[in-house]
Amino acid sequence: MHLTRSTARTTTTKAAAAAHERSASEPCHPALARLEGTVRALRAWSCCRCGGAAGSSSSSSSGYGLELLEAVLAALGETLATPRAAAALHDAGDGAPDAFLALADAYGTFGAAMLAARQSTADARAGARRGDGAAAAASARARRRTGKELRHLAAAVRPASRRAAAVPGSADATGDEVIGAVAEATVAAAEASAVIFSRCAAMSPDGSAVSSHKWLARLGVAPATSKVAPQMAASALERLEELEDCIAGLESGSEKVFRRLLQARVLLLNIRNPL
Numbered sequence: 001m002h003l004t005r006s007t008a009r010t011t012t013t014k015a016a017a018a019a020h021e022r023s024a025s026e027p028c029h030p031a032l033a034r035l036e037g038t039v040r041a042l043r044a045w046s047c048c049r050c051g052g053a054a055g056s057s058s059s060s061s062s063g064y065g066l067e068l069l070e071a072v073l074a075a076l077g078e079t080l081a082t083p084r085a086a087a088a089l090h091d092a093g094d095g096a097p098d099a100f101l102a103l104a105d106a107y108g109t110f111g112a113a114m115l116a117a118r119q120s121t122a123d124a125r126a127g128a129r130r131g132d133g134a135a136a137a138a139s140a141r142a143r144r145r146t147g148k149e150l151r152h153l154a155a156a157v158r159p160a161s162r163r164a165a166a167v168p169g170s171a172d173a174t175g176d177e178v179i180g181a182v183a184e185a186t187v188a189a190a191e192a193s194a195v196i197f198s199r200c201a202a203m204s205p206d207g208s209a210v211s212s213h214k215w216l217a218r219l220g221v222a223p224a225t226s227k228v229a230p231q232m233a234a235s236a237l238e239r240l241e242e243l244e245d246c247i248a249g250l251e252s253g254s255e256k257v258f259r260r261l262l263q264a265r266v267l268l269l270n271i272r273n274p275l
Contacts, residue, residue, distance in 0.1 A: 031078040066253030073260035080267040088175035100265040125240040150201035
């Protein structure tokens with residue numbers, strides 16, 4: 001994380017210096033202004049411990065983070081489509097396309113993990129409906145495996161932003177501003193992705209049997225028994241249904257981010273290697 005934060009500070013300083021040197025007759029392009037604004041919002045979310053409104057769950061918080069990340073990538077796509085960005089980035093380093101490819105691969109894995117989590121939640125809901133504590137316990141084990149995979153994924157994406165580092169400056173302040181903004185968006189996307197994956201991992205019980213039992217108890221399911229009280233089953237079904245809906249939303253959000261990442265990479269490659 002040290003290199004990531006260092007890169008973020010460098011790109012921020014470069015963009016700020018370029019903005020200071022830019023003359024009043026050449027204001028910031030609207031697309032670049034939107035990119036800078038969305039990056040600030042994403043960074044603010046990433047740095048917030050709760051990641052959203054007070055009392056929000058890990059899943060709903062991560063869903064909001066995905067929305068902010070998609071907004072950054074959408075603004076980045078608009079910026080990359082401008083002639084100013086094409087001129088500034090034509091001879092820049094090749095780190096950003098590699099970073100976006102690494103992030104796209106990560107979101108492919110994340111989408112598959114969310115699909116598995118949704119299936120295990122559906123299995124838990126079926127077990128709660130039948131009063132089957134054993135089925136709910138099996139679902140908890142599956143969710144635990146998904147959580148472990150997501151924690152590994154979070155650790156893997158943190159270095160991705162390093163690929164955006166060491167890009168050469170352009171011949172003018174405006175070009176430096178564009179290069180700095182793109183690099184910072186890449187850093188922010190990688191850092192936010194690590195936060196999203198970590199918070200989604202927190203939806204699952206950890207590896208201890210005690211924690212797994214507590215997780216099931218919060219759903220109103222007793223893992224060691226074959227039956228649960230009707231009122232407990234109703235509560236478990238309601239909670240599991242809400243969780244399943246949240247996971248479905250995360251699946252949808254991750255797919256949108258995945259497509260935006262691929263789009264950004266294609267735009268950058270087209271700038272570097274025009275037809």
